[in-house]
Amino acid sequence: QSVLTQPPSASGTPGQTVSLSCSTTDTNIGSNPVNWYRQLPGTAPKLLIFSNNQRPSGVSDRFSGSKSGTSASLAISGLQSEDEADYYCSAWDDSLNGWVFGGGTKLTVL
Amino acid sequence: EVHLVQSGAEVKKPGESLRIFCKASGYTFTAYWISWVRQMPGKGLEWMGRIDPSGSSVTISPSFQSHVTMSADKSISAAYLQWSGLKASDTAIYYCVRHAEFPTYHFDYWGQGSLVTVSS
Numbered sequence: 001q002s003v004l005t006q007p008p009s010a011s012g013t014p015g016q017t018v019s020l021s022c023s024t025t026d027t028n029i030g031s032n033p034v035n036w037y038r039q040l041p042g043t044a045p046k047l048l049i050f051s052n053n054q055r056p057s058g059v060s061d062r063f064s065g066s067k068s069g070t071s072a073s074l075a076i077s078g079l080q081s082e083d084e085a086d087y088y089c090s091a092w093d094d095s096l097n098g099w100v101f102g103g104g105t106k107l108t109v110l
Numbered sequence: 111e112v113h114l115v116q117s118g119a120e121v122k123k124p125g126e127s128l129r130i131f132c133k134a135s136g137y138t139f140t141a142y143w144i145s146w147v148r149q150m151p152g153k154g155l156e157w158m159g160r161i162d163p164s165g166s167s168v169t170i171s172p173s174f175q176s177h178v179t180m181s182a183d184k185s186i187s188a189a190y191l192q193w194s195g196l197k198a199s200d201t202a203i204y205y206c207v208r209h210a211e212f213p214t215y216h217f218d219y220w221g222q223g224s225l226v227t228v229s230s
Binding site for chain 1: 147154155156157159160169171172205214215216217218219220221222223
């Protein structure tokens with residue numbers, strides 16, 4: 001069981017905006033920035049958002065991140081069929097002295 | 111351009127040893143940490159540990175400690191993940207990832223993954 005909680009699934013229709021959540025009850029982890037990774041089917045994960053809301057070069061501005069307290073969100077606007085993927089949040093755990101991931105959310109575009 | 115190229119798929123028997131590699135290019139290998147991430151079949155991502163290639167200091171998650179070792183060879187810009195006694199439960203895809211610089215240290219580049227299958 002992950003210390004970062006993500007809903008196992010989410011869905012939306014093309015053009016819609018969807019929001020994926022990531023939360024923790026651990027204030028240790030909750031005080032650290034959250035990063036988001038996207039894993040397209042059969043491929044390696046790729047960085048989507050870092051430090052809560054920063055987009056790496058080359059990532060579409062349809063993706064945005066936010067964080068409030070011990071909860072973070074990834075918003076995807078203008079949903080496209082190619083956005084079907086697994087989305088993982090991750091943060092540093094000071095107690096573990098290591099990184100933790102959420103269980104991942106499988107996004108389906110209907 | 112940064113690239114992390116990993117070794118190919120492996121099929122091993124329980125109890126056998128294995129070392130997989132991650133070859134880095136396009137940046138100064140010793141300037142960035144490398145971590146390994148496991149993904150068991152149909153499951154999520156698990157951080158296993160990291161190595162600082164500049165001095166080879168290693169931090170391994172308690173979940174994996176005493177079962178894997180991590181090393182690096184600066185001369186060829188390669189990181190390694192090694193097992194001395196594989197179990198069926200080690201069947202997974204293993205990714206090497208590069209950490210961004212201080213202060214974020216997020217995983218900015220990922221290798222393509224190495225599939226390890228352990229079966230009798």
